[in-house]
Amino acid sequence: MGSGKGGVPVVNSIVVKATNLSKSIKKQTLVEPINFTVAAGHVLALCGGNGAGKSTILRMITGIMQPSTGEIEVNGLQWKRDRKGFAKLIGYMPDDYQFSHGLTAWEALAFWGALRSVSKKRIEEVLERVGLADKRNNRVQTFSKGMRQRLLFAQAILDNPPLLIMDEPTNGLDPFWMNEFVRLINGVKEEGNCVIFSTHQLQIAEEIADHVIFLNQGRSYGYESLADYEAKYGAHPLHAAFQAVLT
Template identity: 55%
Template sequence: MDKVRVSVTGVSKTIKNQAVVSDISFALSEGSILACCGGNGAGKSTLLRMLAGITRPSSGEIAVNGMRWSENRIAYARQIGYMPDDYLFHHGLTAREMLSFWAALRKVPKSRVSEVLSRVGLEEQANKKVDTFSKGMRQRVLFAQALIGQPVLLLMDEPTNGLDPFWTQEFVKQLKQLREEGCSIIFSTHQLDVAEEAADQVIFMNNGINVGSGSVESFKHRYHSLYAAFHGSLGIESGIPTSSMI
């Protein structure tokens, strides 16, 4: 049986008496990729922030390799690489300087900076200031910082926003390579074609609720595509049974 890397049990988040995420449960095995899909306000980003330990659930439990945030926050965080949907970069710093800062925080060798710059195709721009970069290039810097600590769990919030078609495909290739290396990955997206190509499993969210989950292949078999599953037959409010083990 595959090793469970991430366990989420009955997780909910309430903000100002409003349920943002409601009773989400799933388990993700080692070396698997999960796409969390849904529209704006579906609760995807909040779920990722709870997984990353940035915000605490109002109820429920999250464990990574059996470790809970409440037991040892530092050890929990060391297992995770997190890519936010946006970041306010410091003015005047180069890509190499930014990643060197993150490497120091992670206590990893400086040689790791060059490795991740090469991996995201920014070695030639390493000494250029990040605030001059395009949106897509800044996304690749954020991707590099999420990788720098060689995490066992990679969390990414809308990672392909701003990427051109070439780098979107390169991103998918990178995810598949990371999966082969044993990394477990959870990313949010509203780009269903990316989810279909990159992910093994998918959760559809609407108003903080899991309205459908399972393998990408099972949805494709039933609906021919994730687009059809989400926008057509699933219809957000469909009666497809949800799965608690993915």
């Protein structure tokens, strides 16, 4: 057993382990049982359209939503056994967020930073990293959707968590910041952290994912590496693989 950031134990480099994870509400099945692991420094993409179950899986991983069956472990911890410790391991970027009226970018990050005991120096570093340092004193309500997405990404990595969860993180980003997003995620990987994100944009998954799971109406298909998909389908393999799932 090794030691991760802040002395957090890392077992065999596996950060996330999902076992028979499912969600049903009354008689409706939102997510059928799914199993996967994600190692340190790796990226898992959950690909599918609206209503596929992507966001439900992410919410179960973070503890926002409790699974009907199965369990999630992050660095060996389970939410139901150590909620506080579990929460410290995860940075979460929702698909959208209503910022408090009147807050500047700096004030928003300072609020989140205070909750996580993050230094002012670290806040400055993260603002610089996401390209918002020159906007630190601007009110968030004046930001474009893409700028808000970058601020949400910034709060998710404030305390450098071993697991970064992102729900449709590239929605609203212009082409320039789509490229920057790829750079930012590669930086997270290089730091030894892992990422799970949902997307309907297959080209982004092809650029940054190590493994991909397709989802359609709550059912998962495949759990393969990008290299395996490329071996099967050639160029732009995820488009071909997704079509195979749907037919």
